[in-house]
Amino acid sequence: MLLLLQYTLIFASILTLVALGGCFSEHSGVINLGLEGIMVIGALGGALMMRNMPAGSPAFVIVLLTLLAAVVFGMAYSSLLAVACINFKADQTIVGTALNMLGTAAATVLVKAINTAADPNNHSATIEYVEQKKAFIHYFGSFEFNWFMVIAVVILVLAWMTLYKTKFGLRLMACGEHPQAADSVGINVYKMRWSGVLISGLLGGLGGICYILAGVSQWQFEYGVAGFGFLALAVMIFGQWKPWRIALAALLFGLFRALSNVYFGIGFLAALNIPGTVYNMMPYIVSLIVLALTSKKSRAPKAEGIPYDKGMR
């Protein structure tokens, strides 16, 4: 049961981070389907940093530098989306899909190249970080506490304050609702959309490094992040683009995801004899049903998905 709680919390943290990232991007008016790819690249940045860090470094330095690397990689990668969709008015769905494919492919090529350069016989796409991982983990009895649980809560509060209590956040949301109106009162829509996408890169990168630090101590980059980016999109929609609801949705989806990992250890669930795949499928089915019931009056930002053209009124 403790294991279930632990997995739920860590999965919910990842989903909260990434879904909030998507939330910022969509509120600015850009659909970010590339979250999955951004997570992979963020994870790559963090993993490379951990790999190159001397084993004896103080825990605080490890955590800080790893997070920094993940954030920088995530943001740099998300700027590919921003350039294409904001400046060149590309189709956001195509570019997002391309980023997902590119993320896994680029990470695999890069990690294999690094591994092969270090050891000619090593052709794997795996990075190990057994020692460095310990910096992120703290044990309370048998409960494996991960610093990302705190980070997710802090970011949640920050995200809510930024969106609803600051000038920046309100302007950002205006750009996703009615960019022409926002422009007419002197808001630079392009800048706001760029910030929205970059924030989604920041949070997506954090979510990515968090994902590969949850549970395992090495990561094979050929596998990407196994659909977590898409799950985060579902969380965002389920949460109706609002930070607190996103956190609740993340807890629910995290619970399902955790159940698929640990259900056989829990007496009554194991007795039900439902295969693990059913739990894996559950979040998607639930969100599909909820979407069908709620989309008539969807809270999605009105102008999302439409490239902003100054000349158009």
Next chain:
Amino acid sequence: MKKFLKNDAVQSLIASLLCILMGLLIGYIVLLFINSAGAGNAILDVLKNFMKTSNPERRVRLLGATLVRTAPLLMCGLSVLFAYKVGLFNIGTAGQYVAGVCASLYAALAWGWGWLPCMLFAIVSGAVLGAIVGFLKAYRNVNEVISGIMLNWIALYTSNMILTLQKQEASHYTLKLKENAPQAILPSLGLDKLFNYDKVSIAIPLAILLAVAVYIVLNRTKFGYELRATGNNKNAAKYAGMAEKRNIILTLIISGGLAGIGGAMLYLTDIEQWSVTATSVPGMGFNGIAATFLGGLNPIGTIFSSFFIQHITDGGPNVDTNLYCAQISDLITAIIIYLCGFVLFLKTAMNRAIDRSAERKAQKEKALAAEKGGEK
């Protein structure tokens, strides 16, 4: 010349070729960074694919292997294309393809069906998934991209569950068709002899025929015209008396069916066994998106682009694996799709450049005429 450049098909071709060139160039640069000595050879190896070997028999055989995988890719491309022409982005192609794989394999292994009913069952399964997306879009206002993504994962996990019933004892792969359901293997009509490879089947000519059929339906029939009108402007189509809801659902049913038959086309050749522990949706559907856009959103263009994408994908393992890895072709494909996003911008820029030069010419002529007028 200008008229030629103004032609939409020509512009699409130029844009696609530019995307490919840029993709290869960036791939080459990446290879240079990894190891500068062999980069040129590696990119050539990827491009050569089956041409790399000097043995002509082996060459034909490898070409056959590429074609076997081109057929399902083409179907996925057509699936994406058909929906896109009606203004729908069917990212659910990937899941509809999986549904086709699952249906055809299960019908073949569990019920002993022949290849034709298996294929039809695959079409129906893909179409059902498509219909769900279409229904949600038409009546519940659910964005087709989001519901498509959800259904991709649902289809993947469901297929894993169903196909677990037909898997080999010792592994996580489904049973071989050759030993367990030979009646379901696609007939080859002598193509296997031609390519000297027993996996080459009627799937390849069938896929090309379907591409032509999609072209005819979209461009030469009233039904296709209505669909495209719905895609261009849903409200205008509605006011012109077209059943826009029905059109959306029908489009996604056809799109799903095309993806479903793609699944049958690959797995009923017995070239691959499905892994029931797969944790990610197969890339075939997503590569279909690449094929569609690289093909300039034209069914005939998609035939060539899907062959090209499969060609470089199969060429990937040709690289010297001591230096590079086969995924370099995935990287190039992904870059090409990314660049396809810029095609619209490129076309506008091309048109603008042509217009501007035409304007300049007209002005010069005018000035010249005025000068002449002054002399008089």
